[in-house]
Amino acid sequence: MNIVLGMMLLALLIPIYEAWQDDDIWQKLLAFASIATKTSIMILVVAVLRDDWMIGVVGVIILSVGNAALMLLAQLIKRMNDAATNYE
Amino acid sequence: MNDLYLYGITALLPLTACILVFQVNPYHALVIRGIFGAIAALVYAVLGAADVSLTEALVGTMLAITLYAVAVRSSLVMRLGVLKDDVAFSSSSSSETMAESQAVHPDSPTTFRRLLAELNNQLSQHYLRLELVPYPDQDALRQALMTKEIHATCVGCDRSEAKISERKELAEVTQDSQVDEAYYHTETRIQPLYEMMQVEGLSSVSRVTYVSVSEQEEVH
Known part of the structure; x- marks a missing residue:
């Protein structure tokens, strides 16, 4: 359990580093998408290993609904970028 | 100690919080806030608070980010x-x-x-x-x-x-x-x-x- 989750933790650090270092907002958004999916998968793994269905259901809901916020944010940022490039 | 991974996962929360605090661009901070919400939901779920985790993911991340985005867009x-x-x-x-x-x-x-x-x-x-x-x-x-x-x-x-x-x-x-x-x-x-x-x-x-x-x- 420790080894599996430790490796997932290391994998989670990669997009966090990317979100921290990269100045391009789209790269940050990609890192956000990666992290949102990875964390919900980790919740599911923990739920299965502990045989705890309550956490499992929460993991499924976060995994399926979590991307909606991402879509809204991406839409707003895209519009902002369009407005900025109009004048160039 | 069987639950070593708990320490690692919990350490992610202050890490992302620090990254969030040091953002200068409001739009970048918005995205990092989303990352922070995802990590927080993970920590809450792993520590056994499934209800808190669900609330954090739906309200804390989805709703808060949408409202902040609208606020930043209309004020700046x-x-x-x-x-x-x-x-x-x-x-x-x-x-x-x-x-x-x-x-x-x-x-x-x-x-x-x-x-x-x-x-x-x-x-x-x-x-x-x-x-x-x-x-x-x-x-x-x-x-x-x-x-x-x-x-x-x-x-x-x-x-x-x-x-x-x-x-x-x-x-x-x-x-x-x-x-x-x-x-x-x-x-x-x-x-x-x-x-x-x-x-x-x-x-x-x-x-x-x-x-x-x-x-x-x-x-x-």
């Missing part, structure tokens, strides 16, 4: 009042309308576009957005500036003959090519905006002045 904006004709020039991207507008005003579209590009460049350094608000004539423009509907106005100097002669006089006195090129006149009622435009120089395309609007309307 500079509203620039322009005349309707100028907007027609600037938005004419097709060659047909460009030719048409150039027939009326030989150098207006390019200068206005250059002015907007320059202004947008300066504003984006301060994470501001430029929004053009068209008005039918100069009186409406002036009125809007006084009633604080807009932050600044931008008009072409050739609209009235008086301003042209004033510009020529200025050019003669100073013998400066920059003044001669100054085709537009930008007025703002916000001191920081004026300083921003003054220091970093829009002077090649526009003359920038500051007007103080009386605060009496604010007192109730």
